[in-house]
Every structure is written in C-alpha cells, then in structure tokens.
Amino acid sequence: MGLMVPPLVFISDVILLLVIGYAAFYALRRINRYEEPLNRFLVVTAFSLLLASIGRLMDVADDFAANPESFAPLEGALYFFSIVGVAYGIINYIRSVERRIFPLPSGEIRDGNLPPGGFLYLGERDEIFEFLGSCEVPALVVTRSPWKYKEFCDRVQALWITQASESGVGPTKLHVILDSAVKFLQSGGRLVVIDCLEVLILYNDFHSVFRFLSTLRDYAVEAGSTVLLIVDQSTVGDRELMMLKREFAPVKDLKELIRTSS
Numbered sequence: 001m002g003l004m005v006p007p008l009v010f011i012s013d014v015i016l017l018l019v020i021g022y023a024a025f026y027a028l029r030r031i032n033r034y035e036e037p038l039n040r041f042l043v044v045t046a047f048s049l050l051l052a053s054i055g056r057l058m059d060v061a062d063d064f065a066a067n068p069e070s071f072a073p074l075e076g077a078l079y080f081f082s083i084v085g086v087a088y089g090i091i092n093y094i095r096s097v098e099r100r101i102f103p104l105p106s107g108e109i110r111d112g113n114l115p116p117g118g119f120l121y122l123g124e125r126d127e128i129f130e131f132l133g134s135c136e137v138p139a140l141v142v143t144r145s146p147w148k149y150k151e152f153c154d155r156v157q158a159l160w161i162t163q164a165s166e167s168g169v170g171p172t173k174l175h176v177i178l179d180s181a182v183k184f185l186q187s188g189g190r191l192v193v194i195d196c197l198e199v200l201i202l203y204n205d206f207h208s209v210f211r212f213l214s215t216l217r218d219y220a221v222e223a224g225s226t227v228l229l230i231v232d233q234s235t236v237g238d239r240e241l242m243m244l245k246r247e248f249a250p251v252k253d254l255k256e257l258i259r260t261s262s
Contacts, residue, residue, distance in 0.1 A: 055079050118229070131255070
C-alpha cells in the first residue's frame with residue numbers, strides 16, 4: 001500500500017510525531033527528579049504527550065490507509081485528552097507557583113486591633129518586629145528581606161521584591177504587587193506592610209509608586225484593613241514626603257497605632 005497523501009503532508013506528520021515524541025521522552029526522563037509541584041506537572045505533561053504521540057503515530061499510519069476516516073474517532077479522543085491534560089498541568093502548575101510567590105493569610109483570621117486605613121512610620125525599622133507580634137492579625141510584608149520574617153510569626157507572610165529570582169516579584173511590576181496585596185486583603189488579611197519603599201521609588205518614578213500606594217490604601221479601607229509604610233526620610237524628598245502624609249497618617253510610635261483600636 002503506497003502513500004495516499006502528498007509528500008509534504010507526510011513529512012509534516014513525521015516531524016510532528018518526532019517533536020511530540022521527543023517532548024514526551026524528555027518529560028518522562030525528568031519524573032521524580034524534582035520536588036512538587038514541578039514533578040506533578042511533569043507527570044501530567046508526559047502522560048498527555050504520550051497520548052498525543054500515539055495520535056500522531058496513527059496520523060502517520062493514516063497517510064498509507066485507503067480509508068483513514070475509520071481512525072478519526074480514536075485519534076480525536078487521544079488529542080482531546082492530551083490537550084485537556086496539558087492545559088490542566090499548566091494551570092495547576094501556575095497556581096502552585098503563585099501560591100508560593102503570592103502568599104495568602106494563614107492561621108486564624110481575626111478582626112485584630114488595628115484601625116483601618118493608611119499609616120506612615122518614620123521610626124526605627126527594628127520596631128516592626130515587635131509590632132507584628134503585638135497586632136495579632138494576618139499580615140503581608142512587601143520586603144527586600146523576606147528571611148527576616150520567615151520564622152517570625154505564623155501570621156506573617158512575605159512578598160519578596162527582587163529581580164534575581166523567580167520566587168519573588170520585580171520592583172517595576174507594581175501592578176503585580178498590587179494584585180497580590182489586594183488578593184491578600186480580600187482573603188482575610190488585615191495588614192500590609194511596605195518596608196522597601198525606597199527600592200520601589202528607585203526602580204519607578206515617584207508618582208507611579210504614589211498611585212500604587214493610594215490604590216492599595218483604598219482597597220484596605222474597603223476591606224477594613226491597614227496599610228503601613230515604613231519610610232526612611234533620607235531616601236524621600238520633602239515634597240514626596242508631604243504627598244505621602246496626605247494619604248497616610250504619620251505615626252510616631254507603632255504601639256500607639258495598636259492602642260488607637262482598643
């Protein structure tokens with residue numbers, strides 16, 4: 001039985017078979033090499049690509065068949081489950097990565113003892129640790145130093161601002177930082193702390209950062225939550241500081257901020 005399709009069609013079918021088959025083999029070789037969620041993604045992807053490889057093999061066989069329509073239902077089923085599997089694997093993997101990068105509140109969700117709105121603190125940064133232990137609410141810290149908060153408190157999550165790792169968010173991606181903080185608030189978070197304001201200003205113009213902070217404050221007010229800026233006066237000009245003070249009430253002592261809600 002000879003070739004029943006144009007040579008170019010046959011060549012393209014063979015190339016697709018080789019590409020998909022190699023991709024399936026590549027994924028299979030890496031199963032159990034990595035931790036979750038990557039390993040689960042490799043398992044789903046490898047199985048889905050194997051189904052697609054079988055479908056492509058049948059396509060190549062069809063090129064020599066006098067009645068290729070008889071294979072069409074089985075090929076369609078193989079491609080259907082292959083596409084569904086790949087789509088599921090990609091979506092599930094992205095969600096797993098996002099849960100690791102963009103934390104959600106953990107522990108018991110309480111109303112807490114903080115007033116809603118935006119506040120600005122110009123004091124010592126070290127006092128933030130005592131403050132986080134005292135306010136007893138789910139908190140998200142947007143920071144350049146997530147390791148400082150990693151084992152500090154179960155309720156404190158950290159969003160790492162960095163350009164050097166896929167485990168964090170770049171400082172120029174203000175919309176991504178905003179989306180993560182808003183999702184945290186809408187999921188029961190009661191406090192968002194920005195302790196790397198100078199870095200955000202360094203990588204963006206001040207007005208963009210100010211709009212980002214103002215929007216975040218509005219979401220916090222709507223959710224009955226608090227946004228706290230940790231500001232180093234030496235990195236912010238007088239004009240910029242005045243603009244921040246219009247949106248964020250200055251606080252001299254973080255303990256006073258806690259007492260205002262009692």
